[in-house]
Amino acid sequence: MFEALAEAEGHYLSGQRLADLIGCSRTAIWKNIEELRKSGIEIEAVRKKGYRLIHLPDGLTENEILYGLETKILGKKVFHFDTTPSTQLIAHQEAAKGAPEGTMIVSEEQTSGKGRMLRDWHSSKQKGIWMSLILRPILPLEKAPQFTLIAAIAVAKAIEDITGLEPQIKWPNDLLLNGKKVTGILTELQGEADQINYLIIGMGINVNQESKDFPDELQEKATSLLIESGEKIKRKILVQHILKNLEKYYLIYIEKGFTPIKIIWEAYAVSIGKTITAQTSRGNITGIAEGITNDGVLMIRERDNQLHYIYSADILI
Numbered sequence: 001m002f003e004a005l006a007e008a009e010g011h012y013l014s015g016q017r018l019a020d021l022i023g024c025s026r027t028a029i030w031k032n033i034e035e036l037r038k039s040g041i042e043i044e045a046v047r048k049k050g051y052r053l054i055h056l057p058d059g060l061t062e063n064e065i066l067y068g069l070e071t072k073i074l075g076k077k078v079f080h081f082d083t084t085p086s087t088q089l090i091a092h093q094e095a096a097k098g099a100p101e102g103t104m105i106v107s108e109e110q111t112s113g114k115g116r117m118l119r120d121w122h123s124s125k126q127k128g129i130w131m132s133l134i135l136r137p138i139l140p141l142e143k144a145p146q147f148t149l150i151a152a153i154a155v156a157k158a159i160e161d162i163t164g165l166e167p168q169i170k171w172p173n174d175l176l177l178n179g180k181k182v183t184g185i186l187t188e189l190q191g192e193a194d195q196i197n198y199l200i201i202g203m204g205i206n207v208n209q210e211s212k213d214f215p216d217e218l219q220e221k222a223t224s225l226l227i228e229s230g231e232k233i234k235r236k237i238l239v240q241h242i243l244k245n246l247e248k249y250y251l252i253y254i255e256k257g258f259t260p261i262k263i264i265w266e267a268y269a270v271s272i273g274k275t276i277t278a279q280t281s282r283g284n285i286t287g288i289a290e291g292i293t294n295d296g297v298l299m300i301r302e303r304d305n306q307l308h309y310i311y312s313a314d315i316l317i
């Protein structure tokens with residue numbers, strides 16, 4: 001129904017034509033139109049002409065995401081919420097119930113959005129993209145962190161394609177614009193023995209916030225695509241690009257391994273070749289970031305030439 005109206009590109013479709021196309025009664029069509037209107041989609045109804053799509057809100061409902069989506073696996077099933085504590089939680093529940101690979105959970109708002117190391121993630125209503133994707137790669141557990149890096153390049157490329165801005169990636173999971181965070185990625189996993197059962201890739205992307213939308217403590221640290229580009233972005237278009245890129249890089253990874261991903265990741269990386277400090281649970285390590293290993297582990301060389309492999313840390317640049 002939604003697809004039929006969208007494909008008519010603003011032209012009228014009569015109730016009878018819609019009923020024929022969909023194979024249902026005209027009463028069912030009317031009910032369906034009311035449902036779409038309730039979800040914020042504006043549809044004009046004119047006697048003797050029929051129905052016409054006037055305006056799509058900047059929504060991320062399943063209909064909106066599916067229409068124009070160019071993927072085969074990712075985003076084919078979407079659970080959309082107006083508000084939820086965290087899309088990660090819902091994704092874990094759905095994955096445990098057997099949701100297929102590519103299932104996506106998205107919410108207009110999160111009331112307890114979570115970041116790495118149990119930090120809060122600020123997720124204001126309709127201003128950003130707060131989503132979690134379920135993947136089911138058949139891989140050993142230690143490969144899971146690589147997916148944070150695969151997701152990071154997928155989002156970085158999508159931001160570049162749509163806004164022309166040039167995001168940089170700060171290992172392992174931050175996307176920066178002008179040194180401020182625009183995206184965070186959180187990869188969680190469920191596994192048995194040595195196998196990944198499922199992965200949940202959570203992405204928080206600051207899209208249409210103005211400075212005043214961020215709390216005081218984030219003013220110096222966070223930014224949005226609107227702040228950096230001066231333009232409002234249609235979130236659905238960005239989501240579709242991310243899903244398309246992520247599917248592409250995921251398939252490359254499955255077929256060819258991490259090396260091609262590593263090359264792309266390093267081209268976006270902010271810190272390679274620079275002096276950085278890694279704040280780890282066992283203390284700080286300062287040195288030159290030499291790159292990442294084939295498993296996505298960060299390598300830092302200290303002044304005494306000792307090479308450190310960093311599996312988990314906050315990076316100061």
Ligand code: BTN
Pocket residue numbers: 085086087088110112113114115116117119121123129130131132173174183184185186202203204205
């Ligand atoms: C980080 O930078 O620490 C990661 C932030 C990840 C935030 C996203 S928003 C969608 C998903 N749901 C959550 O509760 N967290 C992730």
